[in-house]
Amino acid sequence: MRQDVASINRSVFNAYVSEPGLLDEVFNENNLVKDHYRKVFTQFSRYSTDDLNKINEYAKLSFFNQGVTFAVYSENLKGIERIFPFDFFPRIIPNKEWEKLEKGLLQRTLAINLFLEDIYHDKKILKDGVVPAELIFSSNFYNREMININPAGGVYAHVSGTDLIKHSDGEYYVLEDNIRCPSGVSYVLSNREAMKRTLSNLFLSHQVLPVQDYPEQLLAIIQSVAPDGIDNPNCVVLSPGMYNSAYYEHSFLAQSMGIPLVEGRDLFVDRNFVYMKTIYGPERVDVIYRRVDDDFIDPLSFRADSVLGVPGIMGAYREGNVSLLNAPGTGAADDKAVYTYIPAIIKYYLGEDPILNNVHTYHCESDGDFRYVLEHMQNLVIKPVDESGGYGVFIGSKASKEELAQYKRIITANRRKYIAQPIMSLSVHPTYIEENGCFEHRHIDLRTYCLMGKKKQFVLKGGLTRVALTKGSLIVNSSQGGGSKDTWVLE
Amino acid sequence: MLSRIANSLFWMGRYLERAEHTARYARVHYCSSLDAPLVQKKEFVMESSLNLSGLLYEYKKAHGTLEDEKVLYTITLQESNPLSIRACVNSARENARGARDSLSSELWESINRFYHYVNNYSEADLNDKGIYNFTDKVVENCAIVNGYVHKSLIHNEVWSFIHLGMHLERANQITRILIAKTNDMGKAATQKLGKVVENYQCVTLLKSAEAFDMSRTYYKAVPNYHDSLEFLILNNDFPRSICYNLTRMGRYLDRINHSKLQEKDSLEFTVGKICATLHYLTIQEIEGDVLIFLNNMLLSINKIGELIEKKYLNY
Incomplete structure (x- = not known):
């Protein structure tokens, strides 16, 4: 009953x-x-x-x-x-629960932005030993092209998609910070x-808060970070194209914000300005909400084989002639290994206690943690730090003896790549x-x-x-x- | 507007129109052959349908003999055949998807539903229900999509590029239908088949262009070759005549074009010149050698397509 x-x-x-x-x-x-x-x-x-x-x-x-x-x-x-x-x-x-979440999310995102600005400029937090420097410099997502660049408004992570879970103790925990190209909002x-x-x-029987204002809020954010001196910025959404798994979302966001959806081949760079190819000739582009990963965005700076990006766009960005959302190199802060330091990062920049809980994390890189992980594998979730989409995740409680032994070999071979957390009960x-x-x-x-x-x-x-x-x-x-x-x- | 988007819209229009014509031609010919005058063999009809889509050579190479079911499948559902109705609808939807952000949700949904309909239609369905059911639905879906193009979009560049594609393709298809039927009638004439066959051919010609009823109203007579040709080439008020479609293209191009200068051999100049010629041409002048006239027309239409591509669509 x-x-x-x-x-x-x-x-x-x-x-x-x-x-x-x-x-x-x-x-x-x-x-x-x-x-x-x-x-x-x-x-x-x-x-x-x-x-x-x-x-x-x-x-x-x-x-x-x-x-x-x-x-x-x-x-x-x-x-x-x-x-x-x-x-x-x-x-x-319920609203009470939500209010706390909202505050916590804003606090976290603010701290992450300050952290990004720091690691691409003075690196104070690394010098002060709060976050180990080698952790940042060994990250695949630390982007040396970004050093000493000043993004408009000092914002790096404009759009963050933080994943939360509710544990059996009734508390919310942050599982990961997605601050590269988080998707799913169209759903x-x-x-x-x-x-x-x-x-x-x-x-009729509930007062549900609306979600329909997201596109207009996103557009206001996009326009707010236009390069200085541009009154009526020309903003676009950059998509890898319609074979990308999130293409529906890209076209949906462009359509609902009323701005063009472009692909890399629609854009070109001339004298450090970005233009799009229209039926009446080139038109200048000021702000790009890009849904193309860092690696692919500029074949001159990053992956030379990328056909999704725009050659020379990093040059235009460095000159401050175009704004990119999110900034390249934000991945250095949503790496699963950096995740563990977020409470310390919040404390360091804001002097506040974190509002949202972090799941305790073991770094296979550190010897003590690594030993603990090997001994308690069946009670842990082990994840590669740089993968997304749930790929390569190992859940100890569900693994057979052979899988356990096999995974042990995998993590021993590349300790920097793996972290472990207690199995959280969603x-x-x-x-x-x-x-x-x-x-x-x-x-x-x-x-x-x-x-x-x-x-x-x-x-x-x-x-x-x-x-x-x-x-x-x-x-x-x-x-x-x-x-x-x-x-x-x-x- | 992005050139790539203009390109997608233009081709979306072309593919939709092409799917519609292929469907109607196959349906009209197949159905009319069922109770045709004795000498109008079904084989003859099959050949004509394949000819319209330019598939006869490929088909004969693959299958040799003409069999009802195989021919119909090739024209309608065969995905590996880039000219089949299914392939056209797939391409139309692909282009619409690429330009999704400039279309209305209603228009996009109508194309998307059309796509799912065509792709859920199996070969067994086709053999089971016959060609009429499928092609009828295709034509109907095209009408729905056209309705949304017309009433759910701002009549701006987006709308103009879709229409440019549609009118160009329609002019092209009508010209090809006229060539195919003129060839059919030539074959019939050498066999001395007489008036009955001419009349039968003209009826299928007009029906293939959705022009039968209107031509009856206009000429108030049993259709003959002379009137049918005039109606489909020169009538400036009928939306399926070559003259009408090219004139419309001239108007859309004016709407898009910002520069008032008209250079010789420019896109606008070329279209204007062809239209002007058609406006002052009589059917008697064409009748001397219909096939030469039609083949030249096809070349001119293709030339217009190339000029549009060069001026607006390259990216």
């Missing part, structure tokens, strides 16, 4: 079993529905499996026709298009749209499972979006709740079978 209301049909929640030791977002330890979920739960309980299947199909079709898809890399040049699975049971965050907006189309009546949330026609619990996390410009900052209310759709799985990435939910912050 899950609810004290006798009249409701509980069949779609019948199979719902809570597992001891896991934190459920909707049910408390006595299996009662938490207050902020009561209305939504009551409504879903009234639906039959047929109703839910209909809702599910309707939502899917809406995504498909809109072309809200991502490409999975495959042998076929075209790439396979998939819709990002959407779960219509919304994740709800936040299209999830909300799909939710409003399919279950509009749910919104909270679970009821999720509609199509094959079984009912709700079951699945692990979730939360990607947040924080914007920082010249004297402007913004946190998207909510973010992207990602769901690991495979039973028991902790990996929520879309490329590995993850889905997502609409995320509500209540007023």
Whole structure:
């Protein structure tokens, strides 16, 4: 028995079993529905499996026709298009909880920006020994081209996508800071749209904070960091092109901000100014929100074989004739090894205690930690520091003896590359499972979006709740079978 | 506007129009052959359809004999054939996707739905339901997309480039249809097949251009070759005549062009000159040698395409 209301049909929640030791977002330890979920739960309980299947199909079709898809890399040049699975049971965050998160995110992003400015200028924090210098200089993402460059407004990380989880102790923890080219925000907006189309009546009984203002906020941030002396900056979104897995998002953001979507081949550099090739000839470009990775952005400075970038763009950037969001070289601060020093970094620059928790991290580079990791592998998650998308992640509790031995060899061979963390238990949330026609619990996390410009900052209310759709799985990435939910912050 | 986007929009228009013409031609010819005068062998019709898309040579090399199902599959669904309807729709959608940020969501969705429809249609469906069902849906989807092009976009450069592509392709397709049918009729004439066959050929010609009803209204007579030619080449008010489409292109080009100077042999000059010639031409002057006229027309249309590319679309 899950609810004290006798009249409701509980069949779609019948199979719902809570597992001891896991934190459920909707049910408390006595299996009662938490207050902020009561209305939504009551409504879903009234639906039959047929109703839910209909809702599910309707939502899917809406995504498909809109072309809200991502490409999975495959042998076929075209790439396979998939819709990002959407779960219509919304994740709800009470306002009190959110306020703290928002403050914490702004604090973190501010500190990271100060840190980036420091490591590309005076390197005080390294000289003071708060962060080991060799950790920064050995990072693949520390970009020597950026030394002594002054980005407009002193901002490096304009768009950050910090990933949070809720642990079994009920606290949020930062899992990683994504400050290179974080993606997924278009799904936040299209999830909300799909939710409003399919279950509009749910919104009547809740005061949900809007997410639709993200594009206009992003545009204001982009314009705020235009080169000095430019009144009406010409801003563009730079995409690797339509075979990129996030192309839908690039075109969506460009369209909703009303600025052009360009590819590297549309741009060229002349005398340190960037131009785009229009039907009436060259037109100057002032600000570029680029969704192309550092390595590919300028074949003259970085990877010579890149066809996605713009030759000479770093020269124009160095001269201050064009602004790039995010700045090149921000990766030096979201490296998973630097992650562990973020609390110290916040303390160093802001003199404040960190508002958001960090997960304790062991560096395989340090001898003491390395020994601990080898001895406790089955209780740890081990990750390469420079990969994203959930690739190369080793989860100790799920590994066989052979895998354990094999991974031991891998990390011993390249200790700098690996960090380990205690296995955090991601909270679970009821999720509609199509094959079984009912709700079951699945692990979730939360990607947040924080914007920082010249004297402007913004946190998207909510973010992207990602769901690991495979039973028991902790990996929520879309490329590995993850889905997502609409995320509500209540007023 | 970016040249690359202009290029995508232009080709989106061309591919949509091409898919529509290929579909209509195949449907009209196949269906009319079902109750054609005895001598109008189905084989003859198959050959004509393949000819229109320029596929006859390739097909014969691959299959040798003409078989209904194989021919229809080649024209409609075969993805490896870059001129099949499916390939055209795929290319149209690919171009639309590349220019997604300049289209309205409604227009994009209509193209995307069209794409999913065509790609979910299997060879078995085609054999099962027949050519009529598929081609009819293709033509219908094109009409929906055209509707959104017309009423959901600002009538600016984006709109103009889509239309330039559509009109250029339509002029091209109409010219090719006229050449294909003139050839068919030449074959029929050498076999001394008489009036019935001429009439039959003219009806399929007009229907392939969606011009049958309007030409009846205009001439108030049973269609003959003379009237049909005049209607499809010179009628300035009918949206499927060569003259009409080239005149429209002139207007879109004026809209896009910012410079008021007109250099000799420039794009605008070339289009203007061809239009002016067509406006003062009579069908009697063409009838002397129809095929030479039509082949020259095809060359002129291709030349316009090259000039547009050179002036606006290179990137």
